[in-house]
Amino acid sequence: MTTILIVEDEARLGDILEEYLRREGYATERAMTGPRALELWRAARPALMLLDLMLPGLDGLEVARRVRAESALPIIMLTARDEEVDRLVGLGIGADDYVVKPYSPREVVARVKAVLRRAGGEASSVGGFGVQTLYHVGPLSVDTAAFEVRLDGQPLDVTVAEVRLLAALAREPGVVRNRAELLSALGGLERGTDERAVDAHVKNLRRKLGVREGLLDTVRGVGYRLRADA
Template sequence: MSATILIVEDEARLGDILEQYLRREGFHTERAATGPRALELWRAARPALLLLDLMLPGLDGLEVARRVRAESEVPIIMLTARDEEVDRLVGLGIGADDYVVKPYSPREVVARVRAVLRRSQPVPSAPATLHVGALTLDTAAFEARCGDEVLDLTVAELRLLAALAQAGGAVKSRSELLFALGALERGTDERTVDAHVKNLRRKLGACGEGLETVRGVGYRLRA
């Protein structure tokens, strides 16, 4: 059974586009254009995730998120035309799982929906030792090797590398990687991830050839 996504967006054109892309990817959708209607549909449909616009009639998105979060841990991705840092921090501070600023690519939103849903599902414990090509990562010892060479990585770089290695070649969004760094709740800028990846590529040498950028989404590590 496909997951239900509740789209809360008062701009009909944007809502139509999001609905089209999500349904094309196999999701079921529900639509609301006001804050009160969003709460009604959330309680009735019990969606797997909310795509929640910040500026809504009736109740704004932040208040909707507060009321939902008071009763449930359902994932929430905020959508807004306001990109001020304080707005982002407030959105994340009340329990939003991600934050996308307009204008956005619908494909990016779908990718973030998938990423947040993956992150919200319980996963089995990862093995202590991970292998990606010639790269070996021992998460118990917090040590990475390229062949026989021990790599001089920071704690943040090791955490980032572990998150990518555990993904098995799947793309990890910048917000997911921030979460792995333990920085998302503190409002650290996503460009921090880019800086860590740049350093990782330099330090990994030949073992970093599989560390790929996926434009507009994030990164992946392939053998």
């Protein structure tokens, strides 16, 4: 069974998430503190972590940093306010998705399924952008089979979500994709406020591209594109 690690210090919320996930056939592990989350991550080797931002011991930001230093484990952050997403982006936390409280447990389960689908490397297309393959756009290469991105031949430290977003853009360099299309490629639910997740991933990617950030171009009022000539 696929194991989901639920890191939530509110027992009632953790119980609800666990109930809904088990109904869908997932095994679960529970942690209510940051240190316990790290212990279970190493011991249980979960397929995905649902990680609350506010935790005793170590907060979710520090837990995510430590996990990301050693692993590409998919992480869905659970935050109390929309503004926390901007904070996460600003600090460069490589979460694969964000869910803002109060949330529907069904929404969280849908996000879990979407992120696991991407991380599992299914051959079917996600959001209509085609099957897995290797894309080259100027100095950038995106390998969706290996979930690897290289810039000038050097690997970048990217999340699964960032790979999927780049692949959606790299399929047709120069073509502008709007946020709804990119959100679909990421597997997110079709809600207007969720499109902010696309902007969050783009901000993280530009930081990681460094001097090559111009490869990822914003077309104001429309969306984003990759430019081979930047």
